Amino acid sequence: MQIRFLALVFVMTAAYGSHAQTTNYQVYALYVFNIAKYSSWPDLKGEIHITVLGKSKAFDELLKQNGKVVNGNTIKVDQVEAASAIINAQIVYVSDGKSSALDELVKVTEGKPVLIVTEREGLHKRGAGFSFVVVDKNLLRFDINLTDVEKRSIKISKNLSTLANSQI
Amino acid sequence: MKTVSLQLYVVTIFLLFSITLSAQDLDSLMTLEAFTPESELQKDLNKDVSVSAVKLSSRESPGIVTVISSQDIVNSGARDLTDVLKFVPGFDVLQDLQFVQGLGLRGSWANEGKVLVLFDGVPMNDLLYQVFAVGNRFPADAIERIEIIRGPGSAVYGGSAEYGVINIISKAAGTDGFSAFHTTGLHSNGLGRMNFGLSASKKGKDFSWFLNAYKGKGNTSNQTYESPDGAYDLRTTTEQDPLNIGGGLSYKGLDVKFMYDEYKTGDPYSNISFKGGSFLAQYQIKVNQKFSLTPKIQYIRQLPWYIDENKGKTDPEPPIFDFRATRTQGQIDAAYDPSRKVSVNFGGVYFQDHSYDRYAKEDVLTLDNFAFYAQGLFKHRLANTTIGFRYEKNNLYSGAFVPRIAITKKIEDFHFKLLYSKSFRSPSLQNFSLALVDMKPEKSNVFEVELGYQFTPEMLLAVNAYHISTKDVIIYGSEGDGDDFNEWYENYSKSGSKGIEVVYNLKRKKWYGQITYTLQETIDGNTVDKFVVPQTSKQYAGMPHQKVTFNLNYALTTRFNLNTSLIQVGARYAYTDVDDNGPIASKLSPYTQWNFFLNCKVVKNFSAGVGVFDILNAKPVVPQAYNGGVNGLYPPIPGRTREFIVKLSYQFNR
Numbered sequence: 051m052q053i054r055f056l057a058l059v060f061v062m063t064a065a066y067g068s069h070a071q072t073t074n075y076q077v078y079a080l081y082v083f084n085i086a087k088y089s090s091w092p093d094l095k096g097e098i099h100i101t102v103l104g105k106s107k108a109f110d111e112l113l114k115q116n117g118k119v120v121n122g123n124t125i126k127v128d129q130v131e132a133a134s135a136i137i138n139a140q141i142v143y144v145s146d147g148k149s150s151a152l153d154e155l156v157k158v159t160e161g162k163p164v165l166i167v168t169e170r171e172g173l174h175k176r177g178a179g180f181s182f183v184v185v186d187k188n189l190l191r192f193d194i195n196l197t198d199v200e201k202r203s204i205k206i207s208k209n210l211s212t213l214a215n216s217q218i
Numbered sequence: 219m220k221t222v223s224l225q226l227y228v229v230t231i232f233l234l235f236s237i238t239l240s241a242q243d244l245d246s247l248m249t250l251e252a253f254t255p256e257s258e259l260q261k262d263l264n265k266d267v268s269v270s271a272v273k274l275s276s277r278e279s280p281g282i283v284t285v286i287s288s289q290d291i292v293n294s295g296a297r298d299l300t301d302v303l304k305f306v307p308g309f310d311v312l313q314d315l316q317f318v319q320g321l322g323l324r325g326s327w328a329n330e331g332k333v334l335v336l337f338d339g340v341p342m343n344d345l346l347y348q349v350f351a352v353g354n355r356f357p358a359d360a361i362e363r364i365e366i367i368r369g370p371g372s373a374v375y376g377g378s379a380e381y382g383v384i385n386i387i388s389k390a391a392g393t394d395g396f397s398a399f400h401t402t403g404l405h406s407n408g409l410g411r412m413n414f415g416l417s418a419s420k421k422g423k424d425f426s427w428f429l430n431a432y433k434g435k436g437n438t439s440n441q442t443y444e445s446p447d448g449a450y451d452l453r454t455t456t457e458q459d460p461l462n463i464g465g466g467l468s469y470k471g472l473d474v475k476f477m478y479d480e481y482k483t484g485d486p487y488s489n490i491s492f493k494g495g496s497f498l499a500q501y502q503i504k505v506n507q508k509f510s511l512t513p514k515i516q517y518i519r520q521l522p523w524y525i526d527e528n529k530g531k532t533d534p535e536p537p538i539f540d541f542r543a544t545r546t547q548g549q550i551d552a553a554y555d556p557s558r559k560v561s562v563n564f565g566g567v568y569f570q571d572h573s574y575d576r577y578a579k580e581d582v583l584t585l586d587n588f589a590f591y592a593q594g595l596f597k598h599r600l601a602n603t604t605i606g607f608r609y610e611k612n613n614l615y616s617g618a619f620v621p622r623i624a625i626t627k628k629i630e631d632f633h634f635k636l637l638y639s640k641s642f643r644s645p646s647l648q649n650f651s652l653a654l655v656d657m658k659p660e661k662s663n664v665f666e667v668e669l670g671y672q673f674t675p676e677m678l679l680a681v682n683a684y685h686i687s688t689k690d691v692i693i694y695g696s697e698g699d700g701d702d703f704n705e706w707y708e709n710y711s712k713s714g715s716k717g718i719e720v721v722y723n724l725k726r727k728k729w730y731g732q733i734t735y736t737l738q739e740t741i742d743g744n745t746v747d748k749f750v751v752p753q754t755s756k757q758y759a760g761m762p763h764q765k766v767t768f769n770l771n772y773a774l775t776t777r778f779n780l781n782t783s784l785i786q787v788g789a790r791y792a793y794t795d796v797d798d799n800g801p802i803a804s805k806l807s808p809y810t811q812w813n814f815f816l817n818c819k820v821v822k823n824f825s826a827g828v829g830v831f832d833i834l835n836a837k838p839v840v841p842q843a844y845n846g847g848v849n850g851l852y853p854p855i856p857g858r859t860r861e862f863i864v865k866l867s868y869q870f871n872r
Contacts, residue, residue: 073630077250084247171599182252185558190252209244 077190079111082143087120088207091140091163094123101139102129104148133158144168152176163203183215191215277633280604280624282668282682284366293771293781295815295829295863296358304785305767307719307736308368312760312843315852317438317485319353319840323381325715325738325761327843331643334379338391338464340477340496344522345543345571346648348378354436354458355481357413359399359867362392370641370664373606373622377644380662390417390430395871404862408453411436427467434460441856450486458483471502488527494520509554516547540576545569564592573647583651587612601627614650618642618659635668649692654708662688678723687714691746696850714741729772736765748844751791751803760841764788779817786810792841794853801851809836827865835860
């Protein structure tokens with residue numbers, strides 16, 4: 051009787067669908083949108099390309115910003131699976147699953163005005179410009195590597211950089 | 219919290235669709251949450267669990283943890299602590315001797331030194347035997363929160379927490395305001411219990427205080443007890459009377475607590491009581507932001523297991539057991555948090571336990587104990603690792619070293635725990651005083667695995683498996699009667715248990731439910747013959763093999779709340795009688811206990827509830843948890859019949 055009862059519970063749980071308290075990628079996308087808004091790149095040609103490296107639900111959220119105009123530049127969002135496939139991006143959003151490709155990404159974009167934003171914490175110490183970090187259990191913030199950003203001739207508004215959890 | 223989450227969500231949505239953000243709007247980013255808003259269930263699950271001694275939520279804490287809130291308790295209509303514990307996987311209530319009841323945990327008798335019970339931080343186990351007696355003790359309405367580790371806690375809590383820890387926080391210590399309650403339990407043939415309590419507290423930034431008091435009167439059963447010398451009406455010949463008065467104050471880093479606790483019980487022949495007072499003071503010194511030191515002193519004075527056999531006698535005789543036990547303790551705890559991802563706790567404790575025979579007017583034994591302990595928590599994106607140890611010894615044993623390691627992580631909806639711990643039971647004053655030969659500390663090797671998945675924000679399924687192997691098991695023995703009575707303690711080589719526990723939680727705004735399943739059985743190679751029953755090798759005496767619980771709560775309106783709960787316990791085998799060949803073990807039939815409780819918020823802060831416990835009148839008996847031998851065998855205590863409950867409570871929170 052008990053086994054049948056448990057089986058019923060499992061069936062109930064499986065049938066209930068899947069929508070849980072999880073990472074809020076809307077907020078990640080909102081941050082990326084504001085990074086685009088409060089940064090400036092040399093020689094922009096009316097577009098800001100945001101490329102998502104790897105699979106992330108943040109891509110779906112960023113797509114909702116596709117075509118919007120920020121400071122006179124149109125946002126273009128795309129997604130690639132390899133660092134070598136990135137062409138003409140102003141922001142590269144590195145999904146958590148592609149964190150190991152950061153070294154290669156830093157190499158292929160060295161000296162170029164490409165702002166690297168990582169989903170995984172702490173990667174601003176390894177060449178990314180921005181790394182997201184969760185503080186106080188639930189608040190999303192970012193760490194920033196201003197040295198790297200300046201090397202890439204990208205300017206970040208002080209209004210934005212002062213919000214950083216930590217700076218290098 | 220719900221309002222704040224909603225506001226944050228609105229801000230998020232607003233920001234998402236707003237293109238003309240100003241610098242002021244940018245500041246709003248600082249308040250955005252990385253995760254979607256918490257459901258009612260997640261609010262419970264995401265709270266830090268203090269009993270695990272590290273700052274992690276229940277899904278990541280380094281232990282198999284159950285947390286029960288005051289709202290859960292109030293809604294269920296639970297009468298006392300045992301009503302709450304019976305719904306926790308692995309817990310059972312059994313008889314020690316002379317109608318004194320104790321806890322079984324994970325299929326083993328855990329009465330002496332195996333489960334540490336803390337009430338507002340004060341250890342409640344007696345100092346002579348490390349026993350915690352239950353039964354109409356800790357009225358449920360006096361409790362704000364219960365945190366339970368269903369697994370070893372020795373590395374943090376020492377030699378009384380070999381199998382588990384129960385941390386009870388009173389209403390007074392856990393809230394800011396005033397509360398009062400009154401509970402009446404009625405059987406068809408008379409009163410079952412009557413408990414009442416008061417609490418008051420004030421929480422300030424620098425200065426806080428609380429006071430808590432409850433008193434109760436009850437009987438062990440409302441049935442008749444048939445014995446060779448006659449029939450006894452247990453309504454009038456037994457009692458389960460608790461009394462507790464406690465309080466505390468804190469000023470900045472200083473924290474002072476006191477408590478007096480009394481519990482009277484016994485069988486139709488004996489009065490048995492546990493009385494004790496304790497004082498605790500600690501002061502937290504914040505050396506800097508990352509490092510703090512907390513020196514503590516504690517003094518406990520008890521008269522545990524006072525026994526006289528004067529029931530019904532007009533000419534009282536001296537008690538047959540009247541000891542005093544004291545503990546004087548000094549401790550220093552250090553906490554070092556070098557970064558967000560690393561925290562370390564370490565410290566040392568010295569305590570002296572002393573026993574004194576009040577009847578003979580002589581000192582019996584003094585134990586000088588010391589211990590060192592350390593625990594580190596290292597958070598990493600792949601897993602949280604907790605590593606710790608405790609080394610404890612006293613002047614009569616060579617020492618116990620118990621390491622632990624726990625790897626836990628919540629990854630989105632999934633969580634896992636891999637736990638290994640050694641744990642120990644330190645021989646107590648009477649274990650040494652009655653030892654046949656030199657006592658050794660009892661030691662356990664415990665492996666645990668838990669997997670959990672959150673199917674929706676409101677739904678969590680957690681499954682754990684464990685294997686406990688205990689060696690040098692400290693076992694009580696007795697023989698003879700009257701002047702020929704002889705008792706002793708000795709170490710048996712091996713015992714233990716293994717099992718699976720399942721917890722399924724569903725919590726929505728208007729209703730919530732929980733289903734638990736427990737499968738527990740003996741391990742191979744048990745040598746404690748007192749636990750063995752002839753009918754099965756899978757169960758120890760008095761323990762069920764399987765248990766299923768079900769609880770459903772529904773808020774009918776904003777004022778009326780309905781709760782129904784059910785416990786299904788499988789067959790048990792226990793020693794019930796004696797014949798010429800010795801003790802006889804019998805099968806105790808499976809039972810189903812079904813309860814119902816309706817709570818009504820009559821006016822603001824004032825609630826009234828009515829309920830029925832054991833609607834089906836299953837009357838589950840309370841069997842002895844071991845083979846007590848020809849003279850030490852106590853037949854099962856007849857179970858209570860259906861009990862009607864009336865509760866009145868007032869709760870004012872500032």
